[in-house]
Amino acid sequence: MSTRPIHELRSEAHAAASRGDMAHARGVLYAALGHTIAREDEYAATTVDLRNLLARMGDTRGALTVDWYAGSDRSQRPLLERVPPVDRARTMLAWADRSGGGERARPLYAKAADEYEAAGLVARAAIAREKAEDFTRARALWSRLSQVLSGSGEDLYAAGLARFNLARTSGKTGEASAAREATVGAVHLLEEAADRYETIGQRERAFDCFQVLIAIGRESGEFEHVLEGYVNVIRILREDHLRYYALQSYEEAVQAAEKQGETAAAATLAREMASYARKEGLPSIANFGMLTQAKLWRDLAGLSASRGAPPEIAENALLAAVIAFGESGQFQRVAEVYRDLAQLPLQESRRKHYERAVSRYQGATDLKIDAAALPAHLRHDTGYPDVWHVDLVEWEQQGSASEACADIILDSSWTEVTRRRSLVARLTALALEAHLGQGPIADAGVTANLAGHLCDQLSQVELYTILSPLERLYHRPEPQIRAAVMRALARFMYKRTFITLRDGLADKDKNVAEEAAKAVEELRFPHAFDPLARIYRESSSPRARISALRALSKVDTVEAAEMLLGVIEHDGRDERTAAVEALKRSRGTKFVDLARSQLPRLTGPGQAAVREVLATRGIAG
Numbered sequence: 001m002s003t004r005p006i007h008e009l010r011s012e013a014h015a016a017a018s019r020g021d022m023a024h025a026r027g028v029l030y031a032a033l034g035h036t037i038a039r040e041d042e043y044a045a046t047t048v049d050l051r052n053l054l055a056r057m058g059d060t061r062g063a064l065t066v067d068w069y070a071g072s073d074r075s076q077r078p079l080l081e082r083v084p085p086v087d088r089a090r091t092m093l094a095w096a097d098r099s100g101g102g103e104r105a106r107p108l109y110a111k112a113a114d115e116y117e118a119a120g121l122v123a124r125a126a127i128a129r130e131k132a133e134d135f136t137r138a139r140a141l142w143s144r145l146s147q148v149l150s151g152s153g154e155d156l157y158a159a160g161l162a163r164f165n166l167a168r169t170s171g172k173t174g175e176a177s178a179a180r181e182a183t184v185g186a187v188h189l190l191e192e193a194a195d196r197y198e199t200i201g202q203r204e205r206a207f208d209c210f211q212v213l214i215a216i217g218r219e220s221g222e223f224e225h226v227l228e229g230y231v232n233v234i235r236i237l238r239e240d241h242l243r244y245y246a247l248q249s250y251e252e253a254v255q256a257a258e259k260q261g262e263t264a265a266a267a268t269l270a271r272e273m274a275s276y277a278r279k280e281g282l283p284s285i286a287n288f289g290m291l292t293q294a295k296l297w298r299d300l301a302g303l304s305a306s307r308g309a310p311p312e313i314a315e316n317a318l319l320a321a322v323i324a325f326g327e328s329g330q331f332q333r334v335a336e337v338y339r340d341l342a343q344l345p346l347q348e349s350r351r352k353h354y355e356r357a358v359s360r361y362q363g364a365t366d367l368k369i370d371a372a373a374l375p376a377h378l379r380h381d382t383g384y385p386d387v388w389h390v391d392l393v394e395w396e397q398q399g400s401a402s403e404a405c406a407d408i409i410l411d412s413s414w415t416e417v418t419r420r421r422s423l424v425a426r427l428t429a430l431a432l433e434a435h436l437g438q439g440p441i442a443d444a445g446v447t448a449n450l451a452g453h454l455c456d457q458l459s460q461v462e463l464y465t466i467l468s469p470l471e472r473l474y475h476r477p478e479p480q481i482r483a484a485v486m487r488a489l490a491r492f493m494y495k496r497t498f499i500t501l502r503d504g505l506a507d508k509d510k511n512v513a514e515e516a517a518k519a520v521e522e523l524r525f526p527h528a529f530d531p532l533a534r535i536y537r538e539s540s541s542p543r544a545r546i547s548a549l550r551a552l553s554k555v556d557t558v559e560a561a562e563m564l565l566g567v568i569e570h571d572g573r574d575e576r577t578a579a580v581e582a583l584k585r586s587r588g589t590k591f592v593d594l595a596r597s598q599l600p601r602l603t604g605p606g607q608a609a610v611r612e613v614l615a616t617r618g619i620a621g
Helices: 006-018 022-033 040-057 060-070 073-082 085-098 106-118 122-131 135-152 156-172 176-199 203-220 223-239 243-259 263-279 283-306 311-327 331-342 348-360 387-397 401-409 416-436 444-461 464-474 479-489 497-505 510-522 526-538 542-552 558-570 573-585 590-601 604-616
Strands: none
Touching (some): 006 022, 022 040, 022 416, 040 060, 040 416, 060 073, 060 085, 060 416, 073 085, 085 122, 085 401, 106 122, 122 387, 135 156, 156 176, 156 203, 156 387, 176 203, 203 223, 203 387, 223 243, 223 263, 243 263, 243 283, 263 283, 263 311, 283 311, 311 331, 387 401, 401 464, 444 464, 444 479, 464 497, 479 497, 497 510, 497 526, 526 542, 542 558, 542 573, 558 590, 573 604, 590 604
């Protein structure tokens, strides 16, 4: 990026264009676009300048791309006939979204769907048909895509998503039998896909499978799918140490079960939520879970009695409520529940037993406890995306950087800076695609230079959707491009990042492997523990293993602390030295707390190493 002010660059570009030096003007305006934190009025004016210049030079696709940032229907319409169908479709979708929906938007969505179909992009055509509320044609497209994906057997996850979309649209068109059949198929495919993902350590992809299972259950009314989805979503969130997300999912699961009339399941989930919150040191939420559980058990007892079920069912539910209230110190409520138990049509001896229990709690009071649900400021606002659409779009885009960036530019929900960075990256991606389109005569040096710039620009975007283009670029034969991908990945704090990094660590080119190791050291977020631990345990590269230890030293969780202590106590000298040196520079507290408690049990070398860490950090051992 040029360090010169944006207004100077614009003036130079105007002068160059006026004397007919279009190429120089374009280069200067490209440099001006690199000022992604400029004032909006200056930046928007630059996009207008570049849009007009590119249109004059015959680069209609580039001109339309630039106009997406701040242009309008009026400025974009003259360009549409000279761009590929995918760009026409995307532009029309943006117009429809800006129109406010309803009758004005529907024809635009339909035209976008036509363009996507013309380009052979079935998933995006089907999504556009759904937006146009043309569910009959959307269903036909999802049916076609389901058959293709199920027949190939290569991508179970995408096949499951396509089947789910077929089920959804079949329901919209009143084809109940087809909807049920597609639902069963989707569930089987997603369960199998989740198993495969977890087997190869890609739990974030398994998480998506379970999210879709929840949606399938809600759509079909089959609570077993909702429950299976929530149980596994919560398990993965807990394992990734995302406790507030896990607790919110617990609450959602309890509410879903209660709404579905599955009171026993709701009470069980509330009990698990309380136990987890207590373990995480959140007594207020733990108490809330216990009281919720007790209420649900009492509700279940009332329901079973009203249905004429055997009184033993109500008895068991009320006894569970007694335990929950007792653990919460709510002794008056314990007495109330015992009074309910004494009134059940049970054996005389049992009723007498419960009556005596009531008398034992006479005069008892409830302890004053703080009980509250997860506070609003700890909740995530938007929930999870509609992955049954989003992930199929990613699958269809096949890692195209220009496509991924285009979606971001046209999405006004992203910040101005993010959209600007995506704009710069898309222009480079289009240039790279045009260059590679020359085939065997494409200059290798130009390819490496453009791809390297693209990796650097994509790294500035930092969104999850950019991972797919970087994954595709990693499969280029040029080692310098693969190294650039590794450097870019250091900025993407997602578990999925490690899929490509693990390949990079084993790359035959030493420079690529070294860049991958450096990137690993930068990825030190809490839910990175599992992939980092896998790299340490499974990599044959000493450099990769040490990088994983350095990253783990900055992951302040109990699991990371336990693993590092195990390395110090049991592993080789090089690993122990790397762990000790990394822990000396760490600022986390979990290792310190664990090390101090375990210090007397450690052997001589391990104890000495831990004392060295504590002493360096100014902590008494």
